[in-house]
Amino acid sequence: MLMFANFLQRWWWLLLLQFVVTLAFWLAGGWVIHLEMLPAITLSFDLMRGLSRSALSLPVARKTLARVIWTCSVVVPGVISLAAMGLSLLLSNKIAWSVAIWHGCIAIVFPGLITFILTGLPGRPSDGVLGKVRDAIFGALWGLSISGSSFLSIFLQQGQFPLSNLIKGVIGLAAGLTMVSYFTVEKMVLQRVSRIHVKPAMPPSTSPAVVESSRGWPVWWKIELRWHALLGSMVVFGMALGSVLPFGAAQGNHGGIYPQIGMFSFMTLMPIFALGIGSLRSLRMMPISTSTLATLFVLRPFMQSLFISIVLLVSLYIWNMEDIPPSLVFLVIALGSMAALAQAIILRNPKPWLAIACLAFGASFVMTFSLLLRQPSGFSWLFLPAAAVIYLLAWLLTRRWIRRSSKLYRPQSWFLRMIGGAARS
Amino acid sequence: MNTPAIQLQGVTKSFPGFSLGPVNLTVPRGAIYGLIGPNGSGKSTTLDLLFGMGLPDGGSMSVAGYDALRQEREMKLRATYVSPDTQFTVWGTVGKAIAFVQGFYPHWDTGMCERLLDLFRLGRSEKIALLSFGARTKLSLLLALCPQPEVIVLDEPTTGLDPEARKFLFEELLRFVADENRTVLISSHQLSDLERFADHIGILSQGTLICEGQTAEFVQRYQLVEYSLEDHFAIPNMPGFMGRKSHSSLQQAVVDLAMHPVSTLQARGLTIHSQTELPLEDIFIALTSTRKETSSC
Numbered sequence: 001m002l003m004f005a006n007f008l009q010r011w012w013w014l015l016l017l018q019f020v021v022t023l024a025f026w027l028a029g030g031w032v033i034h035l036e037m038l039p040a041i042t043l044s045f046d047l048m049r050g051l052s053r054s055a056l057s058l059p060v061a062r063k064t065l066a067r068v069i070w071t072c073s074v075v076v077p078g079v080i081s082l083a084a085m086g087l088s089l090l091l092s093n094k095i096a097w098s099v100a101i102w103h104g105c106i107a108i109v110f111p112g113l114i115t116f117i118l119t120g121l122p123g124r125p126s127d128g129v130l131g132k133v134r135d136a137i138f139g140a141l142w143g144l145s146i147s148g149s150s151f152l153s154i155f156l157q158q159g160q161f162p163l164s165n166l167i168k169g170v171i172g173l174a175a176g177l178t179m180v181s182y183f184t185v186e187k188m189v190l191q192r193v194s195r196i197h198v199k200p201a202m203p204p205s206t207s208p209a210v211v212e213s214s215r216g217w218p219v220w221w222k223i224e225l226r227w228h229a230l231l232g233s234m235v236v237f238g239m240a241l242g243s244v245l246p247f248g249a250a251q252g253n254h255g256g257i258y259p260q261i262g263m264f265s266f267m268t269l270m271p272i273f274a275l276g277i278g279s280l281r282s283l284r285m286m287p288i289s290t291s292t293l294a295t296l297f298v299l300r301p302f303m304q305s306l307f308i309s310i311v312l313l314v315s316l317y318i319w320n321m322e323d324i325p326p327s328l329v330f331l332v333i334a335l336g337s338m339a340a341l342a343q344a345i346i347l348r349n350p351k352p353w354l355a356i357a358c359l360a361f362g363a364s365f366v367m368t369f370s371l372l373l374r375q376p377s378g379f380s381w382l383f384l385p386a387a388a389v390i391y392l393l394a395w396l397l398t399r400r401w402i403r404r405s406s407k408l409y410r411p412q413s414w415f416l417r418m419i420g421g422a423a424r425s
Numbered sequence: 426m427n428t429p430a431i432q433l434q435g436v437t438k439s440f441p442g443f444s445l446g447p448v449n450l451t452v453p454r455g456a457i458y459g460l461i462g463p464n465g466s467g468k469s470t471t472l473d474l475l476f477g478m479g480l481p482d483g484g485s486m487s488v489a490g491y492d493a494l495r496q497e498r499e500m501k502l503r504a505t506y507v508s509p510d511t512q513f514t515v516w517g518t519v520g521k522a523i524a525f526v527q528g529f530y531p532h533w534d535t536g537m538c539e540r541l542l543d544l545f546r547l548g549r550s551e552k553i554a555l556l557s558f559g560a561r562t563k564l565s566l567l568l569a570l571c572p573q574p575e576v577i578v579l580d581e582p583t584t585g586l587d588p589e590a591r592k593f594l595f596e597e598l599l600r601f602v603a604d605e606n607r608t609v610l611i612s613s614h615q616l617s618d619l620e621r622f623a624d625h626i627g628i629l630s631q632g633t634l635i636c637e638g639q640t641a642e643f644v645q646r647y648q649l650v651e652y653s654l655e656d657h658f659a660i661p662n663m664p665g666f667m668g669r670k671s672h673s674s675l676q677q678a679v680v681d682l683a684m685h686p687v688s689t690l691q692a693r694g695l696t697i698h699s700q701t702e703l704p705l706e707d708i709f710i711a712l713t714s715t716r717k718e719t720s721s722c
């Protein structure tokens with residue numbers, strides 16, 4: 001009970017935010033956003049920050065802790081969304097009951113599904129092919145679940161009834177996994193308790209003598225390109241999914257894919273923040289000037305957005321999506337500039353709440369502007385000069401904070417743990 | 426070549442609830458300088474500032490003859506830093522991290538790199554994310570030693586190291602400073618190690634460098650004095666007279682003999698029964714606990 005009270009005490013504002021945003025969307029009567037995953041993600045951050053270790057050193061049983069985490073991740077957000085939906089239905093009746101019921105189902109099973117996926121996401125990089133495949137599956141599920149809820153939401157708003165068996169199946173599967181998550185949360189608690197570093201150093205005789213052929217920056221760019229390729233492939237995956245799923249394609253249009261691509265692009269930019277902050281300290285102590293470092297940081301989201309843009313253009317032809325204008329790439333480039341700016345803000349104040357706030361703001365930005373792109377006007381060209389100005393601003397701020405901030409070089413451990421590191425013990 | 430290896434003049438930095446400095450610190454070339462202080466005294470902040478991790482509010486800093494603020498690249502080509510907060514995880518494997526760092530230093534010692542890899546039992550293909558904390562520290566040490574810098578700055582380098590690696594570290598540092606132009610600035614809580622290896626000591630407490638000097642002089646200067654007082658004499662609380670304790674008729678205190686030579690104490694009516702040299706740790710505790718009440722140096 002104390003653990004539960006503690007959760008409410010620390011994260012009441014997030015739950016309030018979820019309630020207010022859900023209520024606002026329902027009262028507006030248009031497309032409905034599902035934010036039930038926020039407490040689960042927040043608790044996952046809590047675990048990364050060592051909640052398991054500190055809680056289990058108290059007189060709290062492992063099972064009890066797991067149940068509290070499950071209740072806070074699954075039950076609480078579901079109840080809050082249902083309360084907001086109920087209140088909106090009392091105040092105004094803009095959303096039909098038949099649609100509302102399905103949204104209610106999503107509100108209940110979506111956080112459960114997210115919690116199940118979080119329990120499967122690795123606490124540290126896996127070794128071996130099987131481990132890597134498993135990580136990849138859960139990673140893909142993670143991306144799918146976030147975008148999937150938006151897909152379902154758009155679909156419900158479009159009034160595509162009766163529901164296809166596939167949709168019913170997806171919701172049924174999510175319900176099943178919600179049940180499973182009740183039992184798998186305990187595994188996640190245990191995983192986060194164990195130290196990240198578990199492997200003893202390899203004896204030199206068994207280490208393959210692989211010496212890198214390149215030195216310095218080329219090594220860096222190789223690693224960067226691998227990241228961009230990985231994240232870019234997630235966007236392709238999202239597009240492929242959008243083109244084959246029955247809703248949208250059945251209508252002969254790909255309208256739902258706009259916010260999806262935007263969301264995917266933005267989500268893929270987020271890990272770059274953690275990467276940047278995690279490597280900054282080691283880069284800072286090397287003979288690299290502040291301006292070069294700032295350029296490096298701003299280049300990351302730029303390159304990522306450029307990479308996604310190229311992938312998008314190619315994909316538009318491959319999947320023959322004539323109804324999607326190539327100007328969509330401008331949105332992606334603009335998103336890169338927003339991510340660069342968000343990164344500069346996080347560099348100033350490396351706090352989890354700020355990262356979540358940037359994510360929430362970025363998501364709403366993406367949704368709004370991707371809808372604007374549907375209008376057949378020259379408006380989309382404005383994204384480019386705006387993006388250039390934002391990139392310049394981001395560079396100046398990044399350079400300033402790299403030079404001035406002391407806090408930046410001692411980031412909270414969750415940033416480091418996100419990339420498999422550890423804080424000073 | 427007479428310029429100090431590291432010089433901080435009037436360096437200040439303020440955070441909410443903590444102020445550093447003004448710090449005036451001079452590390453001569455060829456020295457192993459131990460910077461010690463209680464947790465939160467500003468050691469890591471001082472070292473971070475040297476490497477551009479934050480901008481001081483005031484003062485100047487130079488390392489290896491280069492202005493740390495204006496000539497940061499030139500400075501970092503000649504000075505390396507080992508810190509427990511540093512992460513190389515982003516490079517993936519040990520080999521990639523080495524290849525990346527190597528590219529920035531023209532005088533990288535490949536032979537030393539191979540020797541250290543072998544000694545630290547680090548494999549090039551090992552994932553950094555899976556290394557133990559101690560193994561990561563070893564990797565940081567390798568990456569700091571192989572560029573053959575003029576100055577190495579180490580922040581708590583012995584944290585997480587096994588005794589063998591710790592012994593090796595200090596042997597390597599001694600070998601490193603055998604060339605008189607090379608200098609080590611080390612911050613550590615392992616005072617017994619510093620006492621053996623460091624030839625200069627500086628004590629930082631609550632953001633202020635309260636004492637600085639050669640280790641041997643330091644140990645000579647602060648001694649445990651056992652004394653007795655004639656009835657009508659009393660010693661008021663005063664700087665340089667620390668950690669007083671009474672054992673029946675005998676009393677003892679850690680005395681700054683530079684401030685209160687034995688002859689002065691005797692003139693004050695003290696009968697000196699014994700003088701004992703103290704380990705650095707005891708001197709440190711006496712100085713930093715007294716610091717809370719009064720200025721001790």
